[in-house]
Amino acid sequence: MPLLRTHTHQPPRWLPNGHYQSIFPALFRKIKPPYQRERLTTLDDDFLDIDWSFAPSTSTDIVSKPPLVILSHGLEGSSTRQYITGMVRLLNHHGYDCLAWNYRSCSGEINRQLRFYHSGETSDLDFVVKYAIAKGYTEISLMGFSLGGNVTLKYAGERGKTLPKQIHKVVVFSVPMDLLGCSRNIEKPENKVYLWRFLQTLKPKIEAKATQYPDRFDVSQWEKVKTFWDFDHIYTGPLHGFLGADDYYRRCSSTYFVEGIAVPTLIVNAENDPLVPYQSLPIKTITAMPNVWLELTAQGGHCGFRPRRFDQKGAYWSEVRALEFLQKP
Structure with missing residues (x-):
């Protein structure tokens, strides 16, 4: 798809550059979703702590489940980071269940095995996806931030057309693809x-x-x-x-896997991201793909995207943009 450069995101004037736009939300935005924690035992006898947040029930149909979004956090982050919790709040309000999972060693307790997580570790994400499918979810979207965005794109790309059919869309932000x-x-x-x-x-x-x-x-x-x-x-x-x-x-690096992605995918990075130079993104590769969109914003920083004005109560531009993409037929 053609490269998209958008100016619909306008940061507050008092956040004048990418550093301020990255740091302010990380330090001062506090949101606490009503998480319900569950511990999963992995196939190698380690554990993953996952946090569920459910949409308010509006249906009397107890069989079907609402759409689910699985969210993957950034380096040394967790399910409590503001870019996760803000997204969860908005998605819940619009009828999506959310599963925010914590990588090994990132939930407040060191993991058991002689290993951690890393930028290309996709087997744990696959384990979480299969668990959600086993719970009865039939419409799943994957969402990743920073390192979690790289993991998500690599997972979708390396599996290609063998990706579980329940996964409909992918959305990622501030991705270090190189x-x-x-x-x-x-x-x-x-x-x-x-x-x-x-x-x-x-x-x-x-x-x-x-x-x-x-x-x-x-x-x-x-x-x-x-x-x-x-x-x-x-x-x-x-x-x-x-x-x-x-x-x-x-x-x-997901830059080497993106060509294999077979589902509609939105990649959003800011040109003033202090951690991810937008020139490092595989722009030519993505613009030749029919189902992957690369959207560059002039402002936003790294996992920031605080808007100058709030269209929806408390929602950041990135959250509204993700919702638009998920809701689009």
Whole structure:
């Protein structure tokens, strides 16, 4: 589909650039959906904590279920991040059930196995999808943010026409489709605060995993971690079967899988995203596809998209845009 550049998103004047537009919602937007938590035991005897939020019942039909949206969060995020909870609130109001799942180690408790999650880990998403199908959902959409967007696109692309028939649409925001390019981008001086913040949350998990597996996990290597590339080369890659950071990035970047996507898909990135350079997106590939839309907004930051004015009570531009795409026949 043709590349879409839209100016329908206008941020408040007091959020003048991508950094402010990214940071303000993350720090100051607080929404608490009525989550109901469920713990799933994975096939390798680990666990995933998933949070359900249901649409108000308006039907007397107790057999059929409403449409479901499965939401995947970003790096070191969780189901409680504002970009997830804001979306859940709006979708519930419009008749969608929501399943916001937490990656291994991201629900407040360290996972059991000698592994974590990563940008290309799609087997856990597939496990969650199959669980939702087993619960009786017949119309499912997938939604991902940042790292979760990469996971979602890779999952849809690598499965192609074998994607479960219950999955009707995909929507993703602020996606680092080129993992190497985005990893190097966050090393820039103006982005070091994000790098520092992420590494500060990852370090306790490394220490916890070393406590679980003292003979198989070397926490002393942490002193060599100065960048994301270092972290992925020392920990993420070897821990998950990759040769190192470059092999991991090459095998997990959704830019190499997007051509396989067979369902209607909307990708939304902001041109002023401080973490994801829009030039790193596979624009030519996507514009040649009939069922994938790449929408670039001039403003919005990274998983921000706070509007200057609210059309729907408290809803961000990204949430309204996602709803429009899901509701479109």
